[in-house]
Amino acid sequence: MGGALPCYRIEDDGITVQVRASPKASRTAILGTMETADGGALKVAVTAVPDKGKANAAVASLLAKTFGVPKSNVVLVSGGKDRRKVVRVTGDPVKLSAIADQWSLI
Secondary structure (H helix, E strand, O other): OOOOOOOEEEEOOEEEEEEEEEOOOOOOEEEEEEEEOOEEEEEEEOOOOOOOOHHHHHHHHHHHHHHOOOHHHEEEEEOOOOOEEEEEEEOOHHHHHHHHHHHHHO
């Protein structure tokens, strides 16, 4: 990943992604990767407010669209009330990791 810390881990039936979410942003987008104290994380901005799960739903929707999987394949594992989240994406791990590898190029 071009020297950047990986922001995901390959699993048997998908990948687990470390996310750093920014709610109430001016646009919804994947902004690239960043280093954190816990390792690499994917920077995600969403226009939704962090109220009643709206921002979490927006993050899941953006990741589903990016990976080309149904929203039901994207599950928030942890971080429901935190900017730092762990998200599980179910699908072909080879295809999903190939998409995730592109983030370091943003």
